[in-house]
Structure formats: C-alpha cells, structure tokens
Amino acid sequence: MASEVILQVINVSKSFGGLRVLNNVNLSVKKGNIHALIGPNGAGKTTLLNIISGLEKSDNGEIVFKGKSLRRLSSYKRARIGITRTFQNLELFSDMTVIENVMAGMYFKRESGFIASGLKLRKVRKDEKDIANRSLQILDFFELSHKKDEIAKNLPIGEQRLVELARAIASEPELILLDEPAAGLNIKETKTLGILIQKIRQDMGITVLLIDHDMELVMKICDFITVLNFGEVIAEGEPIVIQKDPKVITAYLGEEF
Amino acid sequence: MKKDNALTIFVFSLLILIFPLIYKDTYLLTIGIFIGINALVAIGLTILMGYAGQISIGQAGFYGIGAYVSAILSLYFGLPVLLSMLLAIVVACIVSIFIAIPALRLKGHYLAVATLGFGEIVYLILNEWGPGGPSGFGDIPRISLFGYTFTTSYEYFYFVWSIVIIVMIFSFNLINSMTGKALKAIHGSETASATVGINIVKLKIKVFILSAFYASMAGAIYAHYVTFLSPSSFSLFYSVMVLMMVVVGGISNLWGGVVGAFIITILPELLRGFKELDVLVYGIILTIALLFVRKGFVPLILEGYRRWLQK
Numbered sequence: 001m002a003s004e005v006i007l008q009v010i011n012v013s014k015s016f017g018g019l020r021v022l023n024n025v026n027l028s029v030k031k032g033n034i035h036a037l038i039g040p041n042g043a044g045k046t047t048l049l050n051i052i053s054g055l056e057k058s059d060n061g062e063i064v065f066k067g068k069s070l071r072r073l074s075s076y077k078r079a080r081i082g083i084t085r086t087f088q089n090l091e092l093f094s095d096m097t098v099i100e101n102v103m104a105g106m107y108f109k110r111e112s113g114f115i116a117s118g119l120k121l122r123k124v125r126k127d128e129k130d131i132a133n134r135s136l137q138i139l140d141f142f143e144l145s146h147k148k149d150e151i152a153k154n155l156p157i158g159e160q161r162l163v164e165l166a167r168a169i170a171s172e173p174e175l176i177l178l179d180e181p182a183a184g185l186n187i188k189e190t191k192t193l194g195i196l197i198q199k200i201r202q203d204m205g206i207t208v209l210l211i212d213h214d215m216e217l218v219m220k221i222c223d224f225i226t227v228l229n230f231g232e233v234i235a236e237g238e239p240i241v242i243q244k245d246p247k248v249i250t251a252y253l254g255e256e257f
Numbered sequence: 258m259k260k261d262n263a264l265t266i267f268v269f270s271l272l273i274l275i276f277p278l279i280y281k282d283t284y285l286l287t288i289g290i291f292i293g294i295n296a297l298v299a300i301g302l303t304i305l306m307g308y309a310g311q312i313s314i315g316q317a318g319f320y321g322i323g324a325y326v327s328a329i330l331s332l333y334f335g336l337p338v339l340l341s342m343l344l345a346i347v348v349a350c351i352v353s354i355f356i357a358i359p360a361l362r363l364k365g366h367y368l369a370v371a372t373l374g375f376g377e378i379v380y381l382i383l384n385e386w387g388p389g390g391p392s393g394f395g396d397i398p399r400i401s402l403f404g405y406t407f408t409t410s411y412e413y414f415y416f417v418w419s420i421v422i423i424v425m426i427f428s429f430n431l432i433n434s435m436t437g438k439a440l441k442a443i444h445g446s447e448t449a450s451a452t453v454g455i456n457i458v459k460l461k462i463k464v465f466i467l468s469a470f471y472a473s474m475a476g477a478i479y480a481h482y483v484t485f486l487s488p489s490s491f492s493l494f495y496s497v498m499v500l501m502m503v504v505v506g507g508i509s510n511l512w513g514g515v516v517g518a519f520i521i522t523i524l525p526e527l528l529r530g531f532k533e534l535d536v537l538v539y540g541i542i543l544t545i546a547l548l549f550v551r552k553g554f555v556p557l558i559l560e561g562y563r564r565w566l567q568k
Contacts, residue, residue: 053452079454091452093445096438104442107435108454114463117434118427128435171453 006031006175006207007052007083012061014047014231021047022058023231029175029224034201034208036218038242039228040251045211046088048228049177052209053085054078065175080108084168085177088211090160094153098144098163101152102135105170138166142196158189162196169200176200178210182217190214194221219243227251262429265512266422273418277411286410290482292522293417294475299502299514300424301471307508308432309464310444311361315372316499318379319469321491322349323476325387328397328486333388338400342477349473350466357465361458376496383488393487400481413482420478421515424471428511431467440464472499505546507553516555 007029014022021044029035037045050056052063054075063070070078084105093101110127117124139145142162147155152163161181168176181197182190194217200206212218218225218239225242227235229251235242242248277286298316305311327345330336336344360371388394400407400416407413431437442450443457450457480486498521506517524542528535550557 055448055452075451076454076456079452084454085452087449091446091449093442093449095445096441100438100441103435104438104450104455105453107439107442108456110435112434112436114431114436114467117436118431120430120434124434131435167449167453 003030003032005029006066007209008062008064009048009052010062010064012048012051012058012063014044014051014056014058021231022051024061025228025231025233027226027233027236029207029209031174031207032201032205033223034197034210034221036222036225037209037211037228038213038215038218038225039234042230043228044231045228046179049085049179049209049211053083053177076108079171079173082172082174083177084171084173084175086161086164086168086179086181088179088183090157090164092152092160092164092167094151096152097149098152098155099132099135099139099148101163102138102166102170103131105167106131106134106172108171135166135170138170141169141199142166157184158186161185161193165196165200169204169206173206175207175209178208178212180211180213182212182214190217193217197221262433266425266429269425270422273415273422277414283410286414288523288526290410290413290417292519293414293421294479294482295499295502295522296421296515296518297417297424297475297478298472298499299506299518300421300428300511301468301514302499302503303506303508303511303514303517304428304432305464305468306503307510307513308437308440308444309461311461311465312365312369312500313372313465313468314369314493314496314500315356315374315376315379316468316472317491317493317495318372318376319349319353319472320476320479320495320499321379321383321488322352323473324480324486324491325383325476326473327477328394328480329388331398331481332394332396338398338481339402342400342474342481345477346470346473349469349476353466353469354462357462361461361465373493373496376493380488380492383491387486387488389487391488393485393489395485397480397484397486399484400478417478417482420474424474425511425515432511436460501543505543505550505553507555507557509552510555510559513553513555516558517553520554 005028009025009027012022012025025048037048039045047056051058054070054073065081065083093104110131112124112127136145136148139148144159144162144166147159152160155163165181182193185193197208198221201208222239225236225239226233227242227248234247234251235245276289298320302313302316305313323345326348327341330341330344331338356375360368363371384391407416439455439460442455443460447457502517502521503514505520506513506515524539525535528538531538
C-alpha cells in the first residue's frame with residue numbers, strides 16, 4: 001500500500017518549563033489509515049495532538065498537512081482546511097442540544113453575517129435548514145437522532161463521546177484526531193466505537209489518528225501504530241510488529257519483566 | 258420556542274400600544290420612555306454577556322458617544338436629527354472596533370477593567386472637551402420624522418418602543434440563527450469552538466460592535482428626547498446600572514434586558530417615599546434580589562408560568 005502521506009510531524013519538540021515532553025518526534029500518517037499513537041501515561045501523546053490541532057505551539061519542528069506547513073495557522077484555520085478532533089476530557093457545548101452541537105461543527109461552512117442573520121434573510125434560513133438536515137444525517141449515522149433535542153450534558157458519557165465525534169465529523173475533515181475516544185466506555189460501547197471508527201474511515205474516507213489505552217481496540221482497528229515513551233518515538237509499525245517489539249513491552253511493563 | 262418568541266413579542270407590542278391609551282399620565286410615559294432607552298442598552302449587554310460570555314462595564318461610553326455626537330452634529334453643524342443619530346451610531350461602532358480588538362484578547366476581570374477604563378476615558382473627554390464642560394449644554398433639536406417634529410411624550414414613547422421591538426426581533430433572529438449557535442458554542446467551550454473552525458475573535462468583535470450599536474442608538478434617542486446633556490448621565494454609575502439591569506433581568510434570555518431595565522428604572526421612582534433613605538432601600542432590595550433570584554427575574558417568571566400551566 002503505497003498511499004500518500006497526509007500528515008507529517010517533523011522534528012517536533014516541546015518543553016513545559018524544564019520538562020521535555022516531546023523530543024524530536026517524527027511521524028507520518030498515511031491517507032486513509034487508522035493510525036494509533038500509544039505509550040504510557042506522560043509520554044506526550046496528548047501534547048502532540050494539541051500541537052497538531054494548533055491548541056499548543058511546538059518549540060521547534062514542523063507539522064505538514066497535505067504538503068503544506070501549518071506553522072502560521074491557528075486552530076480554527078486548521079479545522080477549516082480539514083483537521084478536527086475530539087478531547088480526552090470532553091469539550092462539548094454542554095448547554096446546547098445534541099443537534100445544535102453537531103450543527104456548530106458545520107457553522108464555518110455556511111457562515112453568514114450578523115445583519116443577514118438578524119434580518120433572517122432567505123439564504124440564512126435555507127443554509128440553516130441544510131445544516132440541520134445534514135446534522136440529522138450525521139446523528140443517524142451514530143444512531144443518536146432520537147436524542148437530537150436533548151441537552152448534551154444530560155447524556156451518558158458514552159453518548160457524549162459520540163456527539164463529540166459527530167461534531168468533529170460535521171466539519172467534514174480529512175483527518176480526525178481522537179484523544180482517548182474509549183475512555184470511560186464499557187466493553188460493549190468500546191466495541192461499537194471501534195466499528196464506528198472503521199466506518200468513518202471506510203464510508204467517509206477520513207484518516208484517523210487516535211490515542212488510546214485500550215490495546216484490544218487499538219490492535220483490532222488500527223493499520224499502523226506509533227509508540228511514544230518519554231517524548232520519543234521508540235517504535236512504529238503494524239500492530240503485529242508492535243505487539244512483539246521488546247522495547248514496547250519494556251516501556252509498558254518495566255525492565256524486570 | 259421560536260413561535261413562543263414571536264407570540265411574546267406580539268403580545269408585548271399590543272401592551273405597548275395600549276399603555277399610553279390607558280395611562281394618559283406624562284410622568285408615567287416619561288418613565289416608560291426611559292425604560293425603553295435603558296432597555297436598548299441592556300439588550301446589547303445581555304447578548305454580549307449571555308451569548309458571547311463577555312463582560313463590559315463601559316456601555317456608558319458608547320451611550321455617551323451616541324448622545325454627544327448626535328447632539329453636536331445636529332446642534333452645531335445643522336445636520337438633520339436622524340442623520341446625526343445615524344452618524345453617531347457609526348462613530349460609536351467604529352470606536353467599538355478599536356476597543357474590541359485589543360480588549361477581547363482579555364478575559365473575565367481583565368476585560369471588565371479594560372471596558373471600565375474605556376467608559377471612564379469617554380466620561381473624562383465629555384467633561385473636558387464636551388460643550389459646556391461638566392455643566393453640559395441644551396437646546397438640542399428634537400427628533401423629526403419626514404418633517405414632523407416629536408414634541409409630546411406619546412410620540413417619544415411610541416418611537417422608542419418601536420425601536421425596542423425592532424431590536425428585539427432582530428436580536429431574537431440573530432441568536433436563533435447559526436450565528437447565535439456559534440456564539441453559544443464559544444460560551445460553552447472556546448477550545449472546542451476553535452477546533453471546529455469557529456473564528457472566535459471575529460465573532461466576539463462583532464457582538465461587541467452590536468452592543469455598542471444598541472447603546473449608542475439609545476444614547477442618541479436620549480439626547481434628542483431630553484434635549485439637554487451633561488457628562489454626569491454617562492458616568493461609571495450608568496454602566497453599573499446597565500450591568501445591574503442585565504443581571505437582575507437574567508442573562509440567559511433576551512427579555513432579561515427589558516425586564517431588568519423596567520425594574521432598575523422604576524425602583525428609584527417607587528422609593529421616592531423613603532426620601533434620603535431611598536439609596537439604602539434600593540441597595541437592600543437589589544442585594545436581596547441577587548441573593549435569592551440568582552439567575553434573574555425572567556427565568557423566575559418563566560418557571561412560575563410553566564407551573565401555572567401545569568396546574
């Protein structure tokens with residue numbers, strides 16, 4: 001499979017005070033892959049995701065998306081060119097309804113001005129209707145359309161995660177970053193999530209870069225795995241290779257094992 | 258929900274229409290006009306606070322710019338009143354852009370202090386360079402529409418409240434639109450808003466301009482209604498009063514601004530009987546209200562209405 005690279009992380013380093021969280025990290029995500037980023041707690045995974053999505057700045061190095069450097073792009077601009085994400089500690093618009101959350105994900109596609117909105121021009125109404133319809137389709141995909149009018153924070157955690165995922169999908173990204181999507185989910189929910197992630201890739205053609213601690217999920221759905229430990233890439237390869245890599249086993253289980 | 262809004266505005270408009278027909282009292286009408294003027298400022302701040310999560314303790318600044326610029330243009334430059342009002346609003350909006358760009362990078366208390374500073378600057382400028390200095394100036398022309406000049410309280414009452422109703426409809430449309438959802442999203446989580454492509458800074462600036470628009474429009478109407486201006490009407494006290502209106506009315510609903518303006522404007526009038534103790538009683542009442550009606554009176558009224566429906 002010689003598919004093209006959609007995202008490149010080149011020599012990225014990041015320190016918080018004296019603590020070096022990422023050290024010359026290099027990583028390539030191929031288009032259409034489900035790519036996992038794993039590693040013990042504190043390995044710098046979330047920081048790397050934050051840097052890719054523009055929420056944090058790297059000290060040096062470069063993020064290249066579809067051949068273009070993201071250096072000068074702030075977070076919302078990165079979303080507009082096709083990178084969206086979900087969060088480990090949910091960042092839902094908690095006082096809005098489920099469908100409003102998803103609609104917000106589509107806002108930038110049909111932005112209209114204050115005056116047009118205040119005067120409720122025909123175009124504004126049509127755009128909103130289109131967005132509502134499309135959002136409903138997306139909720140259907142996640143089997144959540146029956147809960148569309150519920151306030152997001154009243155849903156169970158598992159469903160909140162799906163709403164967040166639906167919102168990220170609504171922006172029609174080419175690359176989606178998932179930060180521990182299975183955290184707080186039970187076995188059954190995790191299984192459903194795995195199937196959904198695969199469907200997102202297959203049906204929508206979205207490349208996935210995900211962090212998770214659930215090895216069963218990671219090994220099952222991912223095409224490629226990068227292992228981080230103390231801010232450095234210690235191994236990468238296909239799941240079967242990673243499972244047997246002695247360095248990875250040591251990182252996870254300690255020297256004596 | 259949207260149909261409810263339309264119905265509420267319709268019923269409200271009817272009330273406004275018949276009020277002067279029942280109460281033919283100039284004093285009551287005058288209070289009614291001031292409630293309307295204050296409501297315009299408060300609606301703007303309600304949107305800014307409740308829907309964009311920003312605070313401003315400088316609305317008196319925009320209110321003052323609206324009043325002074327419009328008064329000066331019509332009185333000293335002989336421009337038609339409506340044109341002066343329009344230009345005053347434009348000036349206030351332009352000023353608001355320059356305030357918003359640096360100020361909205363700040364959050365919470367810092368933003369509050371920055372806007373407070375802006376309000377004080379305007380107040381000082383009016384004191385130092387405004388016509389008549391601290392004692393102000395008069396003879397400001399009255400509003401005239403198509404050659405017809407407003408002279409009675411009735412005319413001003415209907416004029417002000419027509420504008421309030423138009424502003425309410427415009428604002429309801431805005432907050433129910435996708436733009437409104439984006440604003441609510443920013444209020445919910447700025448981080449998440451950015452990662453779904455919402456340009457937070459741009460939207461915040463726009464809301465800030467909108468609040469300046471409403472405040473300066475109110476100021477311009479005020480100038481051509483009372484026909485006399487002095488800086489004291491545009492001090493920090495007014496900004497705080499508008500803030501009180503919004504908080505007392507409730508920031509979660511646009512009606513909060515109107516209800517808050519009603520309560521805060523009418524309260525000193527009701528307390529006239531207390532003579533010099535009125536400020537004390539005023540303070541006690543507001544403190545109690547804020548302690549027990551934390552979300553404001555509009556949510557309280559809505560809750561009561563719902564219970565009443567269920568009975």
